[in-house]
Amino acid sequence: MFPTKKVQTLIGSVVQVEMKGDKHTLEGKLESADEYLNLHLKDTYEIADGVKSRSLGSVILRGNNIIMLSPIKQ
Amino acid sequence: MFPTKKVQTLIGSVVQVEMKGDKHTLEGKLESADEYLNLHLKDTYEIADGVKSRSLGSVILRGNNIIMLSPIKQ
Amino acid sequence: MFPTKKVQTLIGSVVQVEMKGDKHTLEGKLESADEYLNLHLKDTYEIADGVKSRSLGSVILRGNNIIMLSPIKQ
Amino acid sequence: MFPTKKVQTLIGSVVQVEMKGDKHTLEGKLESADEYLNLHLKDTYEIADGVKSRSLGSVILRGNNIIMLSPIKQ
Amino acid sequence: MFPTKKVQTLIGSVVQVEMKGDKHTLEGKLESADEYLNLHLKDTYEIADGVKSRSLGSVILRGNNIIMLSPIKQ
Amino acid sequence: MFPTKKVQTLIGSVVQVEMKGDKHTLEGKLESADEYLNLHLKDTYEIADGVKSRSLGSVILRGNNIIMLSPIKQ
Numbered sequence: 001m002f003p004t005k006k007v008q009t010l011i012g013s014v015v016q017v018e019m020k021g022d023k024h025t026l027e028g029k030l031e032s033a034d035e036y037l038n039l040h041l042k043d044t045y046e047i048a049d050g051v052k053s054r055s056l057g058s059v060i061l062r063g064n065n066i067i068m069l070s071p072i073k074q
Numbered sequence: 075m076f077p078t079k080k081v082q083t084l085i086g087s088v089v090q091v092e093m094k095g096d097k098h099t100l101e102g103k104l105e106s107a108d109e110y111l112n113l114h115l116k117d118t119y120e121i122a123d124g125v126k127s128r129s130l131g132s133v134i135l136r137g138n139n140i141i142m143l144s145p146i147k148q
Numbered sequence: 149m150f151p152t153k154k155v156q157t158l159i160g161s162v163v164q165v166e167m168k169g170d171k172h173t174l175e176g177k178l179e180s181a182d183e184y185l186n187l188h189l190k191d192t193y194e195i196a197d198g199v200k201s202r203s204l205g206s207v208i209l210r211g212n213n214i215i216m217l218s219p220i221k222q
Numbered sequence: 223m224f225p226t227k228k229v230q231t232l233i234g235s236v237v238q239v240e241m242k243g244d245k246h247t248l249e250g251k252l253e254s255a256d257e258y259l260n261l262h263l264k265d266t267y268e269i270a271d272g273v274k275s276r277s278l279g280s281v282i283l284r285g286n287n288i289i290m291l292s293p294i295k296q
Numbered sequence: 297m298f299p300t301k302k303v304q305t306l307i308g309s310v311v312q313v314e315m316k317g318d319k320h321t322l323e324g325k326l327e328s329a330d331e332y333l334n335l336h337l338k339d340t341y342e343i344a345d346g347v348k349s350r351s352l353g354s355v356i357l358r359g360n361n362i363i364m365l366s367p368i369k370q
Numbered sequence: 371m372f373p374t375k376k377v378q379t380l381i382g383s384v385v386q387v388e389m390k391g392d393k394h395t396l397e398g399k400l401e402s403a404d405e406y407l408n409l410h411l412k413d414t415y416e417i418a419d420g421v422k423s424r425s426l427g428s429v430i431l432r433g434n435n436i437i438m439l440s441p442i443k444q
Contacts, residue, residue, distance in 0.1 A: 003255070019142070032076050034076045034077055039077055040076075057145075060143040061077075062137065064284065067287050106150050114151040131218060133217065134155055134218065139214070169316065210362045224402050242390065289389055290431055317388075328371055336376050352438075354441060355439065357438055358438075358439075360434050361436070
Protein backbone atom coordinates (compact mmCIF):
# COMPACT_ATOMS: atom_id res chain seq x y z
CA MET A 1 0.00 0.00 0.00
CA PHE A 2 1.48 3.37 -1.07
CA PRO A 3 2.40 5.84 1.71
CA THR A 4 -0.37 8.32 0.81
CA LYS A 5 -2.89 5.45 0.76
CA LYS A 6 -1.65 4.36 4.18
CA VAL A 7 -2.38 7.89 5.43
CA GLN A 8 -5.96 7.59 4.14
CA THR A 9 -6.45 4.58 6.44
CA LEU A 10 -5.60 6.80 9.41
CA ILE A 11 -8.51 9.21 8.82
CA GLY A 12 -10.69 9.35 11.91
CA SER A 13 -7.92 8.32 14.26
CA VAL A 14 -5.43 10.34 16.29
CA VAL A 15 -2.06 10.97 14.66
CA GLN A 16 1.18 12.60 15.69
CA VAL A 17 2.82 14.90 13.16
CA GLU A 18 6.31 16.34 13.25
CA MET A 19 6.54 19.58 11.31
CA LYS A 20 9.51 21.51 10.01
CA GLY A 21 10.65 24.39 12.11
CA ASP A 22 11.96 24.09 15.64
CA LYS A 23 10.97 20.48 16.24
CA HIS A 24 7.29 21.25 16.19
CA THR A 25 5.21 18.21 17.14
CA LEU A 26 1.41 18.14 16.94
CA GLU A 27 -1.22 15.60 17.88
CA GLY A 28 -4.81 15.61 16.62
CA LYS A 29 -7.66 13.71 15.00
CA LEU A 30 -7.04 13.33 11.28
CA GLU A 31 -10.07 14.75 9.47
CA SER A 32 -8.74 14.60 5.93
CA ALA A 33 -5.58 14.28 3.84
CA ASP A 34 -4.88 14.76 0.15
CA GLU A 35 -2.25 13.36 -2.23
CA TYR A 36 0.27 16.04 -1.17
CA LEU A 37 -0.18 15.06 2.48
CA ASN A 38 -1.85 18.36 3.25
CA LEU A 39 -3.72 17.50 6.44
CA HIS A 40 -6.75 18.75 8.33
CA LEU A 41 -6.58 17.94 12.04
CA LYS A 42 -9.19 18.56 14.75
CA ASP A 43 -8.71 18.78 18.52
CA THR A 44 -5.06 19.49 17.86
CA TYR A 45 -2.46 19.93 20.59
CA GLU A 46 1.12 21.01 20.47
CA ILE A 47 3.35 18.44 22.13
CA ALA A 48 6.36 19.57 24.11
CA ASP A 49 8.60 17.13 25.96
CA GLY A 50 6.05 14.39 25.31
CA VAL A 51 3.05 16.15 26.88
CA LYS A 52 0.20 18.25 25.46
CA SER A 53 1.23 21.87 25.95
CA ARG A 54 -1.14 24.06 23.93
CA SER A 55 -4.59 23.52 22.40
CA LEU A 56 -4.78 24.56 18.73
CA GLY A 57 -8.24 23.28 17.75
CA SER A 58 -8.79 22.86 14.01
CA VAL A 59 -5.64 23.26 11.90
CA ILE A 60 -4.54 22.82 8.28
CA LEU A 61 -0.98 21.57 7.79
CA ARG A 62 0.92 22.06 4.50
CA GLY A 63 2.15 18.66 3.27
CA ASN A 64 5.64 19.68 2.19
CA ASN A 65 6.40 20.87 5.72
CA ILE A 66 5.57 17.55 7.32
CA ILE A 67 8.63 15.56 8.33
CA MET A 68 6.92 12.51 9.77
CA LEU A 69 3.41 11.25 10.48
CA SER A 70 2.53 8.33 12.70
CA PRO A 71 -0.58 6.80 14.26
CA ILE A 72 -1.02 7.09 18.03
CA LYS A 73 -1.83 3.87 19.83
CA GLN A 74 -4.65 4.60 22.23
CA MET B 75 -13.64 17.64 3.02
CA PHE B 76 -10.09 17.92 1.65
CA PRO B 77 -7.68 20.28 3.45
CA THR B 78 -7.53 22.80 0.58
CA LYS B 79 -11.35 22.78 0.41
CA LYS B 80 -11.50 23.40 4.16
CA VAL B 81 -9.29 26.47 3.60
CA GLN B 82 -11.78 27.78 1.03
CA THR B 83 -14.46 27.77 3.75
CA LEU B 84 -12.31 30.17 5.77
CA ILE B 85 -12.32 32.91 3.12
CA GLY B 86 -13.70 36.12 4.60
CA SER B 87 -12.76 35.20 8.14
CA VAL B 88 -9.68 35.92 10.23
CA VAL B 89 -6.99 33.25 10.22
CA GLN B 90 -3.69 32.72 11.94
CA VAL B 91 -0.80 31.48 9.81
CA GLU B 92 2.53 30.17 10.96
CA MET B 93 5.22 30.65 8.33
CA LYS B 94 8.64 29.11 7.95
CA GLY B 95 11.53 31.17 9.16
CA ASP B 96 12.04 32.24 12.76
CA LYS B 97 8.64 31.27 14.06
CA HIS B 98 6.86 33.91 12.07
CA THR B 99 3.17 34.09 12.98
CA LEU B 100 0.67 36.28 11.11
CA GLU B 101 -3.00 37.07 11.57
CA GLY B 102 -5.25 38.56 8.91
CA LYS B 103 -8.51 38.36 6.97
CA LEU B 104 -8.28 35.64 4.34
CA GLU B 105 -9.11 37.23 0.98
CA SER B 106 -8.26 34.29 -1.27
CA ALA B 107 -6.43 30.97 -1.41
CA ASP B 108 -5.52 28.67 -4.27
CA GLU B 109 -4.83 24.94 -4.53
CA TYR B 110 -1.17 25.44 -3.47
CA LEU B 111 -2.32 27.27 -0.35
CA ASN B 112 -0.90 30.53 -1.64
CA LEU B 113 -2.84 33.06 0.43
CA HIS B 114 -3.87 36.67 0.14
CA LEU B 115 -4.50 38.27 3.55
CA LYS B 116 -5.77 41.76 4.36
CA ASP B 117 -5.39 43.76 7.58
CA THR B 118 -2.49 41.51 8.46
CA TYR B 119 -0.55 41.72 11.70
CA GLU B 120 2.58 40.02 12.84
CA ILE B 121 1.99 38.22 16.14
CA ALA B 122 4.76 38.11 18.73
CA ASP B 123 4.29 36.48 22.13
CA GLY B 124 0.55 36.19 21.39
CA VAL B 125 -0.08 39.91 20.69
CA LYS B 126 -0.26 41.98 17.49
CA SER B 127 3.16 43.57 17.08
CA ARG B 128 3.36 45.05 13.58
CA SER B 129 0.78 46.01 10.95
CA LEU B 130 1.55 44.58 7.49
CA GLY B 131 -1.61 45.46 5.58
CA SER B 132 -2.20 43.42 2.41
CA VAL B 133 0.19 40.48 1.98
CA ILE B 134 0.67 37.49 -0.32
CA LEU B 135 2.00 34.33 1.33
CA ARG B 136 3.69 31.54 -0.66
CA GLY B 137 1.92 28.25 0.09
CA ASN B 138 4.97 26.02 0.43
CA ASN B 139 6.27 28.21 3.24
CA ILE B 140 3.14 27.87 5.35
CA ILE B 141 3.59 25.49 8.26
CA MET B 142 0.10 25.74 9.75
CA LEU B 143 -3.13 27.63 9.16
CA SER B 144 -6.00 27.87 11.62
CA PRO B 145 -9.20 29.86 12.02
CA ILE B 146 -9.37 32.46 14.81
CA LYS B 147 -12.38 32.28 17.03
CA GLN B 148 -13.70 35.79 17.48
CA MET C 149 -9.01 37.29 -6.96
CA PHE C 150 -6.49 34.45 -6.55
CA PRO C 151 -3.18 35.29 -4.80
CA THR C 152 -1.07 34.89 -7.98
CA LYS C 153 -3.52 37.14 -9.84
CA LYS C 154 -3.25 39.71 -7.06
CA VAL C 155 0.53 39.67 -7.59
CA GLN C 156 0.00 40.45 -11.29
CA THR C 157 -1.80 43.67 -10.29
CA LEU C 158 1.36 44.78 -8.48
CA ILE C 159 3.53 44.74 -11.63
CA GLY C 160 5.05 48.17 -12.18
CA SER C 161 4.86 49.13 -8.52
CA VAL C 162 7.33 48.82 -5.68
CA VAL C 163 7.01 45.71 -3.52
CA GLN C 164 8.69 44.39 -0.42
CA VAL C 165 9.66 40.71 -0.42
CA GLU C 166 10.76 38.61 2.49
CA MET C 167 12.93 35.72 1.40
CA LYS C 168 13.95 32.53 3.19
CA GLY C 169 17.37 32.58 4.76
CA ASP C 170 18.40 34.90 7.56
CA LYS C 171 15.46 37.23 7.43
CA HIS C 172 16.38 38.60 4.05
CA THR C 173 14.12 41.50 3.05
CA LEU C 174 14.24 43.14 -0.38
CA GLU C 175 12.47 46.09 -1.94
CA GLY C 176 12.23 46.76 -5.67
CA LYS C 177 10.06 47.55 -8.66
CA LEU C 178 8.16 44.44 -9.76
CA GLU C 179 8.96 43.88 -13.45
CA SER C 180 7.31 40.48 -13.87
CA ALA C 181 5.94 37.48 -11.98
CA ASP C 182 4.85 34.03 -13.09
CA GLU C 183 2.45 31.45 -11.68
CA TYR C 184 5.15 30.07 -9.33
CA LEU C 185 5.74 33.55 -7.95
CA ASN C 186 9.19 33.69 -9.50
CA LEU C 187 9.81 37.43 -9.58
CA HIS C 188 11.91 39.86 -11.55
CA LEU C 189 12.65 43.06 -9.61
CA LYS C 190 14.46 46.18 -10.76
CA ASP C 191 16.15 48.88 -8.66
CA THR C 192 16.27 46.39 -5.83
CA TYR C 193 17.59 47.16 -2.37
CA GLU C 194 18.27 44.97 0.59
CA ILE C 195 16.44 46.24 3.65
CA ALA C 196 18.06 45.97 7.06
CA ASP C 197 16.40 47.33 10.20
CA GLY C 198 13.82 49.05 8.00
CA VAL C 199 16.28 51.04 5.85
CA LYS C 200 17.83 50.43 2.42
CA SER C 201 21.26 48.95 3.07
CA ARG C 202 22.61 47.62 -0.23
CA SER C 203 21.76 48.23 -3.88
CA LEU C 204 21.25 45.00 -5.87
CA GLY C 205 19.94 46.32 -9.20
CA SER C 206 18.08 43.77 -11.32
CA VAL C 207 17.39 40.46 -9.55
CA ILE C 208 15.46 37.23 -10.17
CA LEU C 209 13.87 35.65 -7.09
CA ARG C 210 12.87 31.96 -6.97
CA GLY C 211 9.20 31.73 -6.01
CA ASN C 212 9.44 28.84 -3.55
CA ASN C 213 11.88 30.83 -1.43
CA ILE C 214 9.55 33.77 -1.00
CA ILE C 215 7.92 33.90 2.40
CA MET C 216 5.83 37.03 1.97
CA LEU C 217 5.22 39.70 -0.66
CA SER C 218 3.50 43.02 -0.04
CA PRO C 219 2.95 46.30 -1.86
CA ILE C 220 4.77 49.40 -0.57
CA LYS C 221 2.60 52.42 -0.06
CA GLN C 222 4.42 55.38 -1.53
CA MET D 223 18.27 2.00 -12.97
CA PHE D 224 16.67 5.34 -11.97
CA PRO D 225 17.01 6.39 -8.31
CA THR D 226 13.29 5.92 -7.55
CA LYS D 227 13.40 2.48 -9.16
CA LYS D 228 16.43 1.61 -7.04
CA VAL D 229 14.34 2.53 -3.97
CA GLN D 230 11.63 0.08 -5.08
CA THR D 231 14.22 -2.73 -4.93
CA LEU D 232 14.75 -1.93 -1.24
CA ILE D 233 11.12 -2.65 -0.26
CA GLY D 234 11.04 -5.34 2.39
CA SER D 235 14.52 -4.61 3.65
CA VAL D 236 15.81 -2.33 6.41
CA VAL D 237 16.85 1.15 5.36
CA GLN D 238 18.39 4.14 7.05
CA VAL D 239 16.88 7.54 6.26
CA GLU D 240 18.29 10.94 7.06
CA MET D 241 15.55 13.55 7.34
CA LYS D 242 15.69 17.33 7.31
CA GLY D 243 15.60 18.99 10.67
CA ASP D 244 18.26 18.59 13.33
CA LYS D 245 20.11 15.66 11.82
CA HIS D 246 17.23 13.29 12.27
CA THR D 247 18.19 9.73 11.36
CA LEU D 248 15.69 6.86 11.25
CA GLU D 249 16.00 3.15 10.62
CA GLY D 250 13.12 0.85 9.70
CA LYS D 251 11.71 -1.78 7.36
CA LEU D 252 10.65 -0.18 4.08
CA GLU D 253 7.01 -1.11 3.50
CA SER D 254 6.34 1.10 0.47
CA ALA D 255 7.64 4.07 -1.49
CA ASP D 256 6.12 6.17 -4.26
CA GLU D 257 7.58 8.26 -7.07
CA TYR D 258 8.03 11.26 -4.73
CA LEU D 259 10.02 9.10 -2.31
CA ASN D 260 7.25 9.33 0.26
CA LEU D 261 8.02 6.32 2.44
CA HIS D 262 6.15 4.00 4.78
CA LEU D 263 8.46 2.38 7.34
CA LYS D 264 7.63 -0.23 9.99
CA ASP D 265 9.51 -1.09 13.18
CA THR D 266 11.14 2.32 12.95
CA TYR D 267 13.77 3.57 15.36
CA GLU D 268 15.36 6.94 15.79
CA ILE D 269 19.13 6.65 15.61
CA ALA D 270 21.29 8.87 17.80
CA ASP D 271 25.08 8.59 17.83
CA GLY D 272 24.79 5.41 15.79
CA VAL D 273 22.51 3.51 18.18
CA LYS D 274 18.73 2.96 18.30
CA SER D 275 17.40 5.53 20.75
CA ARG D 276 13.60 5.61 20.42
CA SER D 277 11.01 3.23 18.97
CA LEU D 278 8.58 4.95 16.57
CA GLY D 279 6.70 1.96 15.12
CA SER D 280 4.89 2.65 11.82
CA VAL D 281 5.72 6.02 10.26
CA ILE D 282 5.06 7.90 7.03
CA LEU D 283 7.90 10.13 5.80
CA ARG D 284 7.34 13.00 3.34
CA GLY D 285 9.66 12.54 0.35
CA ASN D 286 10.78 16.14 -0.04
CA ASN D 287 12.14 16.12 3.51
CA ILE D 288 14.38 13.13 2.93
CA ILE D 289 18.03 14.05 2.52
CA MET D 290 19.47 10.58 2.01
CA LEU D 291 18.28 6.97 1.95
CA SER D 292 20.54 3.92 2.10
CA PRO D 293 20.19 0.16 2.59
CA ILE D 294 21.44 -1.35 5.85
CA LYS D 295 23.70 -4.34 5.50
CA GLN D 296 22.52 -6.92 7.97
CA MET E 297 9.28 39.30 -19.92
CA PHE E 298 8.72 36.44 -17.44
CA PRO E 299 11.43 35.84 -14.81
CA THR E 300 12.58 32.51 -16.31
CA LYS E 301 12.76 34.17 -19.74
CA LYS E 302 14.84 36.98 -18.26
CA VAL E 303 17.25 34.32 -16.96
CA GLN E 304 17.61 32.95 -20.51
CA THR E 305 18.87 36.37 -21.63
CA LEU E 306 21.72 36.05 -19.11
CA ILE E 307 23.17 32.90 -20.68
CA GLY E 308 26.77 33.48 -21.65
CA SER E 309 27.31 36.22 -19.09
CA VAL E 310 28.57 36.16 -15.53
CA VAL E 311 25.94 35.91 -12.81
CA GLN E 312 25.91 35.94 -9.05
CA VAL E 313 23.73 33.36 -7.31
CA GLU E 314 22.75 33.23 -3.69
CA MET E 315 21.95 29.69 -2.57
CA LYS E 316 20.13 28.38 0.47
CA GLY E 317 22.33 27.19 3.28
CA ASP E 318 24.67 29.41 5.25
CA LYS E 319 24.61 32.41 2.98
CA HIS E 320 26.31 30.66 0.14
CA THR E 321 27.12 33.03 -2.72
CA LEU E 322 28.53 31.87 -6.06
CA GLU E 323 29.69 33.66 -9.18
CA GLY E 324 30.16 32.03 -12.58
CA LYS E 325 29.43 32.08 -16.28
CA LEU E 326 25.87 30.93 -16.95
CA GLU E 327 26.04 28.04 -19.40
CA SER E 328 22.40 26.98 -19.30
CA ALA E 329 19.17 27.28 -17.31
CA ASP E 330 15.85 25.46 -17.50
CA GLU E 331 12.30 26.35 -16.53
CA TYR E 332 12.93 25.30 -12.89
CA LEU E 333 15.93 27.61 -12.72
CA ASN E 334 18.29 24.66 -12.48
CA LEU E 335 21.56 26.25 -13.58
CA HIS E 336 24.83 25.13 -15.10
CA LEU E 337 27.69 27.51 -14.30
CA LYS E 338 31.29 27.41 -15.52
CA ASP E 339 34.39 29.03 -13.99
CA THR E 340 32.47 29.23 -10.74
CA TYR E 341 33.82 30.83 -7.58
CA GLU E 342 32.51 30.92 -4.07
CA ILE E 343 32.23 34.49 -2.85
CA ALA E 344 32.96 35.30 0.77
CA ASP E 345 32.87 38.84 2.11
CA GLY E 346 32.59 40.10 -1.47
CA VAL E 347 35.75 38.43 -2.81
CA LYS E 348 36.36 35.19 -4.72
CA SER E 349 37.41 32.65 -2.10
CA ARG E 350 37.33 29.20 -3.72
CA SER E 351 37.36 27.96 -7.32
CA LEU E 352 34.60 25.40 -8.04
CA GLY E 353 34.87 25.01 -11.82
CA SER E 354 31.77 23.55 -13.50
CA VAL E 355 28.73 23.23 -11.19
CA ILE E 356 25.06 22.32 -11.43
CA LEU E 357 22.73 24.22 -9.07
CA ARG E 358 19.27 22.91 -8.13
CA GLY E 359 16.70 25.61 -8.93
CA ASN E 360 14.59 25.31 -5.79
CA ASN E 361 17.62 26.10 -3.64
CA ILE E 362 18.36 29.36 -5.39
CA ILE E 363 17.33 32.39 -3.38
CA MET E 364 18.39 35.11 -5.79
CA LEU E 365 20.11 35.43 -9.16
CA SER E 366 21.53 38.64 -10.61
CA PRO E 367 23.74 39.69 -13.51
CA ILE E 368 27.23 40.99 -12.72
CA LYS E 369 28.17 44.25 -14.35
CA GLN E 370 31.62 43.86 -15.77
CA MET F 371 22.93 21.65 -22.91
CA PHE F 372 20.31 21.87 -20.15
CA PRO F 373 21.53 21.38 -16.56
CA THR F 374 19.76 18.03 -16.11
CA LYS F 375 21.22 16.83 -19.41
CA LYS F 376 24.68 17.93 -18.25
CA VAL F 377 24.16 15.75 -15.15
CA GLN F 378 23.42 12.76 -17.41
CA THR F 379 26.88 13.17 -18.96
CA LEU F 380 28.41 12.69 -15.51
CA ILE F 381 26.96 9.19 -15.02
CA GLY F 382 29.77 6.74 -14.39
CA SER F 383 32.13 9.34 -13.03
CA VAL F 384 32.81 10.57 -9.50
CA VAL F 385 30.85 13.63 -8.38
CA GLN F 386 30.76 15.82 -5.32
CA VAL F 387 27.34 16.77 -3.98
CA GLU F 388 26.52 19.38 -1.42
CA MET F 389 23.27 18.61 0.40
CA LYS F 390 21.01 20.78 2.53
CA GLY F 391 21.45 20.38 6.23
CA ASP F 392 24.60 21.26 8.11
CA LYS F 393 26.92 21.63 5.16
CA HIS F 394 26.73 18.00 4.25
CA THR F 395 29.15 17.14 1.42
CA LEU F 396 29.25 13.73 -0.26
CA GLU F 397 31.45 12.19 -2.91
CA GLY F 398 30.61 9.06 -4.92
CA LYS F 399 30.26 7.41 -8.29
CA LEU F 400 27.10 8.61 -10.05
CA GLU F 401 25.07 5.53 -10.95
CA SER F 402 21.90 7.28 -12.13
CA ALA F 403 20.01 10.57 -12.07
CA ASP F 404 16.48 11.52 -13.09
CA GLU F 405 14.86 14.75 -14.22
CA TYR F 406 14.36 15.88 -10.58
CA LEU F 407 18.07 15.39 -9.91
CA ASN F 408 17.31 12.48 -7.60
CA LEU F 409 20.66 10.68 -7.57
CA HIS F 410 21.95 7.19 -6.95
CA LEU F 411 25.59 7.16 -5.84
CA LYS F 412 27.86 4.19 -5.17
CA ASP F 413 31.06 4.02 -3.09
CA THR F 414 29.90 7.19 -1.36
CA TYR F 415 31.91 9.03 1.27
CA GLU F 416 31.05 11.91 3.52
CA ILE F 417 33.56 14.70 3.11
CA ALA F 418 34.57 16.77 6.13
CA ASP F 419 37.19 19.50 5.92
CA GLY F 420 38.05 18.31 2.42
CA VAL F 421 38.84 14.68 3.34
CA LYS F 422 36.80 11.46 3.22
CA SER F 423 35.47 10.95 6.73
CA ARG F 424 32.82 8.20 6.58
CA SER F 425 31.98 5.45 4.10
CA LEU F 426 28.26 5.37 3.17
CA GLY F 427 28.23 2.83 0.33
CA SER F 428 25.17 2.99 -1.93
CA VAL F 429 22.92 6.00 -1.29
CA ILE F 430 19.86 7.64 -2.83
CA LEU F 431 19.76 11.46 -2.64
CA ARG F 432 16.51 13.43 -2.97
CA GLY F 433 16.93 16.00 -5.75
CA ASN F 434 15.27 18.95 -4.04
CA ASN F 435 17.76 18.74 -1.18
CA ILE F 436 20.77 19.04 -3.43
CA ILE F 437 22.38 22.47 -3.33
CA MET F 438 25.20 21.89 -5.77
CA LEU F 439 26.64 19.06 -7.87
CA SER F 440 30.05 19.09 -9.55
CA PRO F 441 32.35 16.63 -11.30
CA ILE F 442 35.57 15.61 -9.53
CA LYS F 443 38.71 15.83 -11.61
CA GLN F 444 40.66 12.66 -11.07
